[in-house]
Amino acid sequence: MAAVSGLSKMSGLSFTAVRQMARLKPLRMQQHRSFTVTAVPQQQHFDSSLDKPQFPGASAEFVDNLEFIQPNVISGIPIYRVMDRQGKILNPSEDPQLDKETVLNFYQKMTMLNTMDRILYESQRQGRISFYMTNYGEEGTHIGSAAALHSNDMVFGQYREAGVLMYRGFPLDMFMAQCYANVDDLGKGRQMPVHYGSKDHNFVTISSPLATQIPQAAGAAYAIKRENANRAVICYFGEGAASEGDAHAGFNFSATLECPIIFFCRNNGYAISTPTNEQYRGDGIAARGPGYGMQSIRVDGNDVFAVYNATKEARRRAVAENQPFLIEAMTYRIGHHSTSDDSSAYRSVDEVNYWDKQDHPISRLRHYMTARDWWGEDDERSWRKQSRKMVMEAFERAEKRLKPNPEFMFTDVYEEMPKNLSKQRESMWRHVQQYKEHYPLDLFDK
């Protein structure tokens, strides 16, 4: 008996030793990641002796009168603003005090995006590209937030955030290449226009299904947290997309799993033709954040400094505290939803004109710059001319390029090409060779 137990003890010992060895290796590989659980309220301590609620699902007191909680939609979460419509700083302590060069860069990126929008919108009207979506009125949300991020922060977008890429230096030629789906398109001509993506700019490729990127961004933020690098994730979406189940999933997951992520909602009043009062009945999107245990704020999306300040602070805290932040930027979709939509069918021209002429992120920043003598009429004229020229040149270059080789229809479905696919590819080429006069082969790269 003694011998047996001795033996089992020994084998137990050696087993432990092996296990420890096995555990040491991956630990070293991880370079000792610190994984902190932040001060998120835990379930309260169970103590049956107290006359206090002991329910595990919430930490609260009893009340002895019947009262439903009223949603506060009349006087909602206030809208954070740094400058007024004339570009005047309202509270000097909130002034980010960006230098002239930075502010000029903001302005030039916003106006460049606007110029590109006008030209590509027209080109779609002329049938030169198949589809387009402008960013009119939302330029400030893109540039202000992008500027507050680090360039290696991962961006997940919806489709109306081209300004983020513009800010990060995605070349005009690449925007055009994607819309034209020519040989230079990084996406190999597979997706509809405005579905941009760039590995170099940490901008995850856009897809059409709304809100799918929201839980994905949470997952990416979780992985980034484990890397323990000073990085965050930002995830953009419209107020319409926020109605999708995936938005609920993404908010809840990022809160319970403590992810360094900024959810950035562009509330522009419409989801195609659907006004917000048919989209939700609460106090917008920002009011949902606290329900998920998420720090939330609402900002004036036409105020690039307000967007910048909010994003910068959210980023700082998201990374430091490993928790999600929600920013709802109030703005207005000045353009049509897309080139396949005529918004005059569901809203008034007066309404659109107000936002275009009287409260626009670009004109507001211009007022700010003019007041400081950083920008004058001449600067405006010459920049307009110059930016237009740059866009037109890229546009013409893109139009002349061939489309990618049809071969690319079959690659990247999987990392490798399975047998059924290589068979189908051969079959397509055999067919196209035989019937070549019926296919637009001359437009495609060989």
Added chain:
Amino acid sequence: MAALMLICLLGGAHSSYGASLLKLSPDCESDSKTQRRHAAHFTFQPDPVPTQYGPTQKMNLFQSITSALDNTLANDPTAVIFGEDVAFGGVFRCTVGLRDKYGKDRVFNTPLCEQGIVGFGIGVACAGATAIAEIQFADYIYPAFDQIVNEAAKYRYRSGNLFDCGNLTIRAPWGCVGHGSLYHSQSPEAFFVHCPGVKVVIPRSPVQAKGLLLSCIADNNPCIFFEPKIMYRAAVEQVPLEPYIIPLSQAEILQEGSDVTLVAWGTQIHVMKEVADMAQEKLGVSCEVIDLQTILPWDVETVCKSVVKTGRLLISHEAPITGGFAGEISSTVQEECFLNLEAPISRVCGYDTPFPHIFEPFYIPDKWKCFDAIKRMINF
């Protein structure tokens, strides 16, 4: 959406709570006859002990899954496992001990939301880490259908290979279990094989499960790995402790034969093996049994080569017949082997009904239904 179901699904009331409840019930004993399940519709037949991968240990299917996950977490510091209730070991015990061994940042519970689980997993993979997501039952994978079909499957293609989620593996218990009824019995593989970009893999045994799961995890494409839950405990064999890989998209010929080819996957393989023995014994028919293993992209070559030799094909799966994967196999084989076929291809599948509770013995494509199909094919 997920099942609020206890572990006792497999007949083994593991929690002490469940066990004491049973003991307390005086009627339990006398009622056991009426409550007793119909005898299992299959007999698990272990494979020969694999010797090429080092020391082995007796494991059932859930233990071999744990072993594969254990190997992965040990060798890949980025790998994380998540899903509903995986932290305490999982409702089928597949993740027991892993949280203690590797930490709560690597093995963790998620909120109860399948679209979130898969979306989250895609994001983890997109950021370069290894994501192993669990969907509690294959029956509850549909809320994540959009994330799987529109997102995971198309990530690499639509981005021109700039981004991918090839590091994502989704595991889910699958198939009938005797009394799982509509939402604990489904075999949804055919819904996913219509979706270019994902791989769908189903093992037949503990050894297969570990090797194929490790392949899925290592594969640079999003994979769905369905685990036949009826075998979690029923199937026991010697499984190598060290990691090893069984290649994807490769069918395995389990038994050579000359008269009929039988194709199946998962639990149904064991039904087929028994059918092959019955056919030999009662009809003198020699059957070739093929385990497809990977449903997408599937191994056309192995199946067609076999049918060229035998001239007859029977395909069997638990899922409903219409739109089931047997339809795809059948049509491909008909195209490739037209001159060799001596009888119409036979499909023995579930009926085109939801999966029923009390009628399960009549629903499943059991050995007698398969045997009868062979008889008719031989006499055609």
